[in-house]
Amino acid sequence: MSHDSQVRAVFREFVTGITVVTTGPVGDAATRHAMTANAFCSISLDPVLVMVSVAHTARFHAAITATDGWAVSILASDQSAVAAHFARSGRNLATQFDGIEQVAAERTGAPLIRGSRAWLECRTHDLVRAGDHTLVLGEVLAAGVNPASGQPLTYHRGGFGLPSPG
């Protein structure tokens, strides 16, 4: 089946959270990179695996397929501007972290976005080519929740947040 408007309409009905996936050490503008992704999910508990699906056309694709260590920040509801920022096509990669509060994750050195709901550090377990995306499977090295960060950011029908009931 080719991607027609009916398929897109169905995909848009699925509510997701929003993550920012990052590579590279904090402070190293040459290798660190980030991209907003909602095609993220947990995959396995033994071993603990997660997955993020990255488009071949995204500049982030080269970064995540070249590195072993990466991190995932699960955004909070007041971070839609951060999500929009790391989704902006053609943004200046050298300055993309300017003004973004971040800390270096302990195991990988990848940036974690401050104020996120939760975070994970991963080592690449496998790369699976799937159509025009690569499924990046990560073994979880470390994880944490930040209970002080409010509600999670959601995404539905092409917009942040849920539609109001009724």
Ligand SMILES: Cc1cc2nc3c(=O)[nH]c(=O)nc-3n(C[C@H](O)[C@H](O)[C@H](O)COP(=O)(O)O)c2cc1C
């Ligand atoms: C809410 C949202 C979710 C997204 N999820 C994904 C995703 O899961 N995988 C992906 O490859 N791109 C995803 N994108 C698109 C990328 O963020 C975007 O194409 C990329 O950052 C563009 O940067 P570039 O110019 O470096 O390629 C998403 C965009 C938005 C707004």
